Amino acid sequence: MSPVEPRKLIIDCDPGIDDAVALAMALFDPRLDVLAVTATAGNVSAEQATANLQAVVTFLDPPRLPRVGVAAADAILSPRPLSVHGSDGLGGLELPRVPLHGGHPSEKVIWETVKAHPREVTILSLGPLTNVSRVLARDPAIAELIGGIVVCGGTSHAAGNATATADFNFFCDSAAARHVVREPVTKTLVPLETTSQVLYEFDLLDRLPREFTRAGTILRPMVAHAFRAQRQFLGSEGIRLHDVVTLVAVTNPELFERETVAADVETTGELTAGMLVVDRRPHRDARPNADLLVNCDAAAVQDCVLRALAAAGEAT
Numbered sequence: 001m002s003p004v005e006p007r008k009l010i011i012d013c014d015p016g017i018d019d020a021v022a023l024a025m026a027l028f029d030p031r032l033d034v035l036a037v038t039a040t041a042g043n044v045s046a047e048q049a050t051a052n053l054q055a056v057v058t059f060l061d062p063p064r065l066p067r068v069g070v071a072a073a074d075a076i077l078s079p080r081p082l083s084v085h086g087s088d089g090l091g092g093l094e095l096p097r098v099p100l101h102g103g104h105p106s107e108k109v110i111w112e113t114v115k116a117h118p119r120e121v122t123i124l125s126l127g128p129l130t131n132v133s134r135v136l137a138r139d140p141a142i143a144e145l146i147g148g149i150v151v152c153g154g155t156s157h158a159a160g161n162a163t164a165t166a167d168f169n170f171f172c173d174s175a176a177a178r179h180v181v182r183e184p185v186t187k188t189l190v191p192l193e194t195t196s197q198v199l200y201e202f203d204l205l206d207r208l209p210r211e212f213t214r215a216g217t218i219l220r221p222m223v224a225h226a227f228r229a230q231r232q233f234l235g236s237e238g239i240r241l242h243d244v245v246t247l248v249a250v251t252n253p254e255l256f257e258r259e260t261v262a263a264d265v266e267t268t269g270e271l272t273a274g275m276l277v278v279d280r281r282p283h284r285d286a287r288p289n290a291d292l293l294v295n296c297d298a299a300a301v302q303d304c305v306l307r308a309l310a311a312a313g314e315a316t
């Protein structure tokens with residue numbers, strides 16, 4: 001039996017500690033072919049997100065170096081007072097900063113990568129949907145060439161992490177989130193109520209790759225910072241890595257329970273901007289337009305994460 005082809009992936013992200021952990025897992029996962037990683041403003045400014053992405057990928061030095069996209073400098077940024085990511089987005093990690101020679105805009109990298117591999121590429125969105133929305137606006141025909149979009153974002157009944165009703169990614173650029181959710185593209189939404197089922201206690205630090213590995217060199221200080229910030233700002237001991245669980249939804253979809261729903265995103269509400277609205281009325285007008293992952297096997301997801309991080313440690 002021929003070996004399974006690695007799944008072609010673009011990772012659009014706003015590193016961000018959980019973004020960086022997901023990158024470390026994906027870049028060393030033989031089931032994935034990460035063709036491109038593209039930065040977007042969100043947890044940090046566009047410039048910082050690009051610098052963080054470039055520094056993390058360069059330091060990890062994966063077997064297959066992906067293209068790197070530069071975040072749009074004009075992307076909006078919602079203030080994020082209680083960020084567990086630290087002011088630099090990576091918990092104060094002092095990585096060597098390498099200039100990105102000839103960097104292309106994220107939206108251009110996404111568009112070119114999808115065009116080069118029609119209907120084969122999954123876009124894994126781990127930040128605000130600004131770049132994905134811009135690609136779709138620039139060339140609406142690209143929608144039918146995208147293999148699928150898996151989105152870390154939204155919350156359909158749990159408390160938000162940006163406001164009472166919205167997760168940060170949808171809140172940060174609610175117009176982009178609405179645009180992408182309404183687009184005729186196969187999409188899977190991984191909302192906070194599902195990613196939050198996977199809670200990490202402090203013993204996670206003992207299970208990360210060792211300090212002498214490249215992966216361990218960056219993961220250990222970042223995750224330790226996340227625990228400290230969680231305790232300091234939010235007064236709780238456990239951390240959640242929303243982007244990491246979303247990546248597992250790509251590698252191990254069998255661990256998630258899904259519903260096909262009619263979804264939309266609020267963009268103007270004073271209290272509800274960025275809220276994911278799911279219309280569950282039996283006789284609704286809106287047609288189903290997304291798969292919503294409503295539950296997961298949290299223990300199995302945790303196990304997948306630890307195995308992927310161990311693999312990253314062995315490879316670095």
Ligand code: RIB
Pocket residue numbers: 016017018019042043126127152153161167168169192242243
């Ligand atoms: O709401 C989930 C998002 O919040 C994740 O992408 C994480 O990076 C944080 O910004």
Ligand code: CA
Pocket residue numbers: 013014015016018019043126127243
């Ligand atoms: Ca993120």
